[in-house]
Amino acid sequence: xxxxxxxxxxxxxxxxxxxxxxxxxxxxxxxxxxxxxxxxxxxxxxxxxxxxxxxxxxxxxxxxxxxxxxxxxxxxxxxxxxxxxxxxxxxxxxxxxxxxxxxxxxxxxxxxxxxxxxxxxxxxxxxxxxxxxxxxxxxxxxxxxxxxxxxxxxxxxxxxxxxxxxxxxxxxxxxxxxxxxxxxxxxxxxxxxxxxxxxxxxxxxxxxxxxxxxxxxxxxxxxxxxxxxxxxxxxxxxxxxxxxxxxxxxxxxxxxxxxxxxxxxxxxxxxxxxxxxxx
Amino acid sequence: xxxxxxxxxxxxxxxxxxxxxxxxxxxxxxxxxxxxxxxxxxxxxxxxxxxxxxxxxxxxxxxxxxxxxxxxxxxxxxxxxxxxxxxxxxxxxxxxxxxxxxxxxxxxxxxxxxxxxxxxxxxxxxxxxxxxxxxxxxxxxxxxxxxxxxxxxxxxxxxxxxxxxxxxxxxxxxxxxxxxxxxxxxxxxxxxxxxxxxxxxxxxxxxxxxxxxxxxxxxxxxxxxxxxxxxxxxxxxxxxxxxxxxxxxxxxxxxxxxxxxxxxxxxxxxxxxxxxxxxxxxxxxxxxxxxxxxxxxxxxxxxxxxxxxxxxxxxxxxxxxxxxxxxxxxxxxxxxxxxxxxxxxxxxxxxx
Numbered sequence: 350x351x352x353x354x355x356x357x358x359x360x361x362x363x364x365x366x367x368x369x370x371x372x373x374x375x376x377x378x379x380x381x382x383x384x385x386x387x388x389x390x391x392x393x394x395x396x397x398x399x400x401x402x403x404x405x406x407x408x409x410x411x412x413x414x415x416x417x418x419x420x421x422x423x424x425x426x427x428x429x430x431x432x433x434x435x436x437x438x439x440x441x442x443x444x445x446x447x448x449x450x451x452x453x454x455x456x457x458x459x460x461x462x463x464x465x466x467x468x469x470x471x472x473x474x475x476x477x478x479x480x481x482x483x484x485x486x487x488x489x490x491x492x493x494x495x496x497x498x499x500x501x502x503x504x505x506x507x508x509x510x511x512x513x514x515x516x517x518x519x520x521x522x523x524x525x526x527x528x529x530x531x532x533x534x535x536x537x538x539x540x541x542x543x544x545x546x547x548x549x550x551x552x553x554x555x556x557x558x559x560x561x562x563x564x565x566x567x568x569x570x571x572x573x574x575x576x577x578x579x580x581x582x583x584x585x586x587x588x589x590x591x592x593x594x595x596x597x598x599x600x601x602x603x604x605x606x607x608x609x610x611x612x613x614x615x616x617x618x619x620x621x622x623x624x625x626x627x628x
Numbered sequence: 629x630x631x632x633x634x635x636x637x638x639x640x641x642x643x644x645x646x647x648x649x650x651x652x653x654x655x656x657x658x659x660x661x662x663x664x665x666x667x668x669x670x671x672x673x674x675x676x677x678x679x680x681x682x683x684x685x686x687x688x689x690x691x692x693x694x695x696x697x698x699x700x701x702x703x704x705x706x707x708x709x710x711x712x713x714x715x716x717x718x719x720x721x722x723x724x725x726x727x728x729x730x731x732x733x734x735x736x737x738x739x740x741x742x743x744x745x746x747x748x749x750x751x752x753x754x755x756x757x758x759x760x761x762x763x764x765x766x767x768x769x770x771x772x773x774x775x776x777x778x779x780x781x782x783x784x785x786x787x788x789x790x791x792x793x794x795x796x797x798x799x800x801x802x803x804x805x806x807x808x809x810x811x812x813x814x815x816x817x818x819x820x821x822x823x824x825x826x827x828x829x830x831x832x833x834x835x836x837x838x839x840x841x842x843x844x845x846x847x848x849x850x851x852x853x854x855x856x857x858x859x860x861x862x863x864x865x866x867x868x869x870x871x872x873x874x875x876x877x878x879x880x881x882x883x884x885x886x887x888x889x890x891x892x893x894x895x896x897x898x899x900x901x902x903x904x905x906x907x908x909x910x911x912x913x914x915x916x917x918x919x920x921x922x923x924x925x926x927x928x929x930x931x932x933x934x935x936x937x938x939x940x941x942x943x944x945x946x947x948x949x950x951x952x953x954x955x956x957x958x959x960x961x962x963x964x965x966x967x968x969x970x971x972x973x974x975x976x977x978x979x980x
Contacts, residue, residue, distance in 0.1 A: 366779055367784075367786075369775075369779065370776075370779060370790045373772075373776060373790075373794060374794055376851070377793055377794050377795075377796050377797050377855070378793050378796055380805065380808045380809060380812055380851075381796055381797070381805075381808065383808070383812065383819060384804075384808045387811070396814075398819060398822045398826075439692045439693060440692075440693055442688075442689035442690070442692065443689060443690045443693040445689060446685075446686045446690050447690070450683070450685070450686040452682075452683040452686040452687065453679060454687070454690075455686075458690060458693075458694070461697065462693075463966070464963065465697065465701055466908070467908045467912070467959075467962045467963075470912060470914060470933060470937075471912070471932070471933045471936040471937070471954065471955040471958045472705060472708045472952070472955030472956060472958065472959050473701065473705065473708060473955075474936070474937065474955070475711060475940050475948045475951050475952050475955065476703075476705070476707040476711060477700075477704050478940070479707075479711075479721060479722075479948065480704060480707075482723065483722065495700060496700075498696065499700050499704075502693055502697065503693075503697065503701075506693055530685070531685040531689075532685070532689075535689075556801065559801060560801040560802045560803055560915070562803050562914060562915040562918060562919065563915070563918070563933075563937060566918070566941075567937070567940075577803075578803045578915075581803060581804070581807055585807065585810065590814075590817075592811055595807060596808075596811070599807060599808060602801060603799075603800045603801060603804045606799065606800065606801055607796070607799035610798070610799035611792070611795065611796075611799050
């Protein structure tokens with residue numbers, strides 16, 4: 350893409366541009382930075398306005414040694430990881446089918462996939478809760494995984510359609526000429542080409558499950574069964590506020606996610622808007 | 629690294645559009661070819677058999693998803709609708725206490741729950757606030773996102789660094805950000821009030837006063853939503869050919885005219901998508917409200933979704949039937965919205 354040259358900006362406009370962007374950047378970064386700084390302060394200074402005061406890792410050692418943080422983390426990894434793998438696995442062929450074929454039932458399917466993304470939580474949470482209760486799966490990672498598949502499957506199918514759409518249909522045609530049936534074409538030609546798309550879809554499914562709050566809050570009780578979203582709530586309740594532990598936990602949850610995300614983000618947007626605009 | 633990213637967003641966005649069109653064209657070609665071919669061959673056979681012969685590949689491929697959706701979404705959905713027609717609550721649903729199993733004793737009550745919910749002024753109150761919340765969040769997020777995208781689309785020193793900083797809120801898991809804000813908003817100990825205090829302004833009850841709480845939840849949601857909006861719109865902006873702007877400039881168009889007549893139409897397809905997505909997300913935005921204010925103070929920031937959650941999981945006894953009723957009503961509202969939105973897209977000649 351060529352860069353436009355539209356004459357020179359007046360110095361005043363340039364100052365305005367930078368000033369606005371500096372303010373916006375500060376607003377964007379500050380809360381995250383502040384949590385990072387707070388996590389490095391001793392607990393008794395957590396609520397001071399000093400940027401750095403007697404930096405220490407005490408909050409982190411407390412978190413790792415005296416709280417259930419590690420089991421929450423393991424629960425979250427397990428639930429989000431299995432959800433992602435299953436979601437991508439189940440949805441892959443559907444994404445391909447709706448991208449390549451016109452078949453009776455395609456429009457209703459597309460609509461179902463779209464609509465199920467709009468509503469699940471409010472309407473499904475009670476029946477799923479009762480169902481999991483009947484099956485004895487409340488408080489079990491398996492129950493949460495099944496529940497998260499209600500979100501991940503439609504979403505993965507929808508998003509993968511967008512990625513398959515970006516692979517030229519000529520490749521399918523050449524596969525057909527060489528005598529492959531649609532399954533062979535999908536498996537041997539398209540799936541390898543779509544790997545980056547699958548990875549991005551999987552990543553998205555993972556962070557959606559990772560950050561889910563409502564089901565996790567309702568289905569998981571008892572300190573060590575919680576996921577991170579539930580666990581973090583226990584540090585700051587109506588009655589207690591352990592801001593030091595909360596901030597340290599936040600940093601441990603956010604930094605790996607943020608680093609990974611900043612590398613992947615350009616694919617995320619491309620895939621999502623492509624899938625959505627092309628219905 | 630960041631400059632490289634921006635180029636790629638543009639390229640990716642552009643390529644996607646082209647490839648999609650190509651794929652769509654190729655697809656219809658492919659489909660047409662197959663249809664006519666099979667049509668000739670199977671002209672005499674029954675319609676169903678012909679459909680099976682033509683489409684069994686596609687149907688087999690979608691089978692896993694249809695199956696999964698049917699079992700884990702379809703069945704609970706039907707049950708949810710059924711629950712909304714009963715008086716089920718914590719005390720009369722089937723449950724197991726220790727080894728003793730107690731059967732369900734709830735009854736079918738018809739539309740009683742609906743008349744109760746709709747007749748209660750609380751519903752209208754929640755609905756109005758949910759709509760205000762959604763419209764405010766989406767419009768503010770879109771405006772700020774568009775403004776920042778336009779700024780970042782220019783060529784100047786340091787824009788890579790700015791973009792990195794501005795995307796950061798999107799990279800942090802939502803519930804973590806919300807807790808960070810809860811910390812900043814804290815009435816006695818939060819940094820915002822400490823700063824105000826330093827400036828001689830008395831503390832603002834960010835989360836403890838109904839009006840300020842509404843302001844706060846919207847502010848946090850905007851903060852969370854701007855990066856996505858900005859990145860998507862930036863991708864759209866970079867796919868608008870620069871020649872259009874040059875030509876307009878030659879013709880003496882003012883910056884505002886260029887924005888109005890080139891930028892906005894050029895962004896239309898991207899805007900439509902992000903507005904639809906963020907409207908749906910915001911309407912159902914559970915974590916921000918639940919984690920920041922728990923719907924409070926009182927019930928002033930409770931939106932429809934958090935109200936449904938409250939009925940089933942917070943109030944005592946847990947009222948499953950009423951919660952399901954709220955759920956069905958939310959679903960109905962969103963479906964109406966989707967239909968209206970689709971109709972308006974159709975009128976403007978969009979794909980679907």
